[in-house]
Amino acid sequence: MTKESQYITVNGTAVKSPVFLASMAGITDAAYVKERADSVGGAFIGGYSIDDATRSASKEMEACGRAEFDASLEDIKAELESLRDTGLALGVNLRGTTAEAYLAAAECFGHDVICEIDAHCRQKPMTDRGAGEALLSDIPGLSDIVSALHAAGFCVSVKFRAGITDDAALARTLWKAGADILHVDLMDFGHAKLRQIRNTCPLIIIANNGVTSDEVMRDYFSHGADLVSVARKAAPPLLHYLSDYMARTAEEVGWYNAPKQVCRGGDFRGLTFCCPPMKQCALLPTLKAAGLGHEEYVVLKNTAVTGTPLAEGSSTCFGSLAYCCKTSTPCMFRDMSLAGCGLSKSEYMKQKRLLSEVIMKHIFEGR
């Protein structure tokens, strides 16, 4: 995973929007995605049931009136094939009970498809068979599925609801097992839960639930989301509005998912905007939580900005733009320094993003 596009590169695709379609069984197929392909950056089709146990669960759910897909692996492959020329990052949401079933499906679809493990479905026929949300009651079993897919070179996403288990422990375990993406239905937990997960692992995080306005979307992006996804309200006009909003943000701000400053509740990425540790403020507990010593933090920042425009800033509080605030905080001293070195505000934020990536890499390398 790299972050070279103005947004992010996911499984080799530099996405054209950080807004994705989330799966809805019986609804989100290729035709549904095609109707929305201009307004999103990626899509998870499905969920599809991929082994005898989950297929029989789907039949039971259908008999109770729930919409389900009835598709063989070849049928799903054909759906994915028909989306290849959309330029979207493509994923498929799968319900299964064994690593073997997931591997067989992933191998049929190919490496350019994100394989998403559905640990979300809470329909009783599915959980009775040990699939969907029941996977969260067997973390070693879930980790085995993730590890098997990872070892075979597939991009692995895990879709789950927050608050079912210890989310920080889950995120860490999935990261160590080889997951690439956590697709989190945040339910009513909001950004505090998202920040907790962001501060636990360096994986791509897709924030899901209730993304129906730019306010909700911005709240997710400023607390750790790399992408957001939409299911129930995924009407083309809303998707278009959200993607358009993000294009303008990326252009104007320079960092589409810039975190809040740490003293305003930002996640670890917000350390890129922090001062040196000189006073009692939110920086000190944040450094402790990140496992960074005071001196280590200063050396890390100073080293990372050496030779970059952020090393400038003699007229700023700490003599370096490395310690300067976000552009949303007005400051004439920072702006004078930016003007002096010919850096626009959006270029400054791009540099801050690069600095935050160095900080995050350092934090998680040691864990």
Ligand SMILES: Cc1cc2nc3c(=O)[nH]c(=O)nc-3n(C[C@H](O)[C@H](O)[C@H](O)COP(=O)(O)O)c2cc1C
């Ligand atoms: C009809 C319906 C079917 C769904 N099917 C799936 C599924 O198969 N797999 C899955 O991971 N989530 C499924 N979901 C959950 C959604 O992907 C999403 O997590 C949830 O609806 C919250 O997002 P939203 O507020 O944007 O709708 C389904 C949701 C709905 C409404």
Ligand code: SF4
């Ligand atoms: S160091 Fe500065 S930006 Fe960071 S938490 Fe403290 S006051 Fe806020």
Ligand code: SF4
């Ligand atoms: S110079 Fe301005 S932007 Fe830089 S640290 Fe001081 S107050 Fe913040």
